[in-house]
Amino acid sequence: MPTVSIPALGLQLQAEADENLLKVLRRHRVPIGWSCRRGECGSCKCVLERGEVDLRGYQPGALPASQREQGIILACSSRIVGDVQLGLVDTDDYIEHPLxxxxxxxxxxxxxxxxxxxxxxxxxxxxxxxxxxxxxxxxxxxxxxxxxxxxxxxxxxxxxxxxxxxxxxxxxxxxxxxxxxxxxxxxxxxxxxxxxxxxxxxxxxxxxxxxxRAYFRPRHEGPVYAVSAGTGLGPMLSVVQTALDNGKTDPVVLYAGFRNVSEVYGLERMEQMARRHPNFQAHVVVEFDAPGGLRGGRVGDALFADVKDFQDAKAYLAGSPAMVEAVSAELLARGLPMRDVHADAFYAPAPEAFPAGQAGLARG
Ligand SMILES: Cc1cc2nc3c(=O)[nH]c(=O)nc-3n(C[C@H](O)[C@H](O)[C@H](O)COP(=O)(O)OP(=O)(O)OC[C@H]3O[C@@H](n4cnc5c(N)ncnc54)[C@H](O)[C@@H]3O)c2cc1C
Ligand code: FES
Structure with a gap:
């Protein structure tokens, strides 16, 4: 029976041959992020320190070749072929609430x-x-x-x-x-x-x-950038409100992106937060039809036009996979470590989640 060892946590886990690595880690309640479970979001990254896994079927954007060369793998896309030793990418502020x-x-x-x-x-x-x-x-x-x-x-x-x-x-x-x-x-x-x-x-x-695992880290000291697309604003409002309620005094900045002006919502809540908290700023960015007074273009472009230095910052992202993947990649390219980018992309569900009558429809 193959063993998965995680020295940082003092764990030696038993696995079945050919078992999915994320399944093993979740069964043993190992603190690892996950979201899409099919190699698209990059949430389940970990470091393969020793041994080999059968890694396949993932999107190159979720695990660029440069990271793969450093030994980083995606647990959800890895099958166990023998004993392995793993390092975890982000165990700081690990919180596990009961399911x-x-x-x-x-x-x-x-x-x-x-x-x-x-x-x-x-x-x-x-x-x-x-x-x-x-x-x-x-x-x-x-x-x-x-x-x-x-x-x-x-x-x-x-x-x-x-x-x-x-x-x-x-x-x-x-x-x-x-x-x-x-x-x-x-x-x-x-x-x-x-x-x-x-x-x-x-x-x-x-x-x-x-x-x-894209949740607010209360112990972090430094600026917070929360970036949303569409209804990704919901969890990002929860993150910034919680940061401010916790008495955070570093800058807390929200970039809320929408495709069209008709979709814009939440302005009143953002204005209320800005009135109460001088360290809070909100930028509403409309991609296609921004009227005068609202910023036009893509939300990621607005963020990177305004912020040149992400030192000590954490970024929280939620919304369309296209926005989350593009902004995460750019943040990493600008030197923000992976452990400081907390992202949940709103991936469409796996085909088995659709009612039988809809089987075979193309993914939107
Ligand atoms: C972690 C996470 C958090 C999320 N949070 C939010 C949130 O806060 N707010 C929010 O609005 N959404 C959120 N989502 C997205 C949400 O879960 C749904 O995917 C979304 O609402 C679409 O569901 P639906 O019922 O509208 O459409 P669905 O019926 O699920 O259709 C979705 C897409 O799949 C296509 N499709 C239809 N049938 C099939 C088929 N048989 N096979 C393959 N594709 C098919 C459709 O064309 C459509 O484009 C989140 C997703 C994730 C993963
Ligand atoms: S959970 Fe592994 S890449 Fe999304």
């Missing part, structure tokens, strides 16, 4: 901009504990920037699940048992298309989470 399985009810659904909705949920039962008491397993704890898997019934009564990032703060969830999500609705979307159809005020949804 919960909860029933929630929709408190309200509000349109923030055309086809962009805020979905506010109240936790009503703990499914894992089999209890009607929402607090049976304790309050729902997460770190700003994390996401959860939401499931709802479609018109045929089938459960459909997708990942969504918490847009409210961890404090609201812990004390009020309420969670907010910002969701772009596409009428043909298997889950988002249910908003306003089967997902209405009072509807029961199921939630599993929290997940994700």
């Amino acid at each position: 919960r399985s909860l029933a929630c009810r929709v408190l309200w659904l509000r349109e923030l901009a055309p086809e962009i909705f805020a979905l506010r949920l109240r936790i009503v039962a703990d499914l894992a504990q089999g209890s009607e008491d929402a607090s049976a397993g304790g309050p729902f704890l997460f770190s700003a920037g994390q996401y959860a898997h939401l499931r709802a019934r479609d018109a045929r009564g089938e459960w459909i699940g997708r990942d969504f990032s918490m847009a409210g703060t961890p404090v609201e969830a812990e004390y009020d048992g309420e969670l907010e999500f910002h969701i772009r609705r596409t009428p043909a979307g298997s889950f988002s298309g249910l908003l306003g159809a089967t997902i209405l005020e009072g509807t029961e949804l199921h939630l599993e989470g929290p997940m994700g």
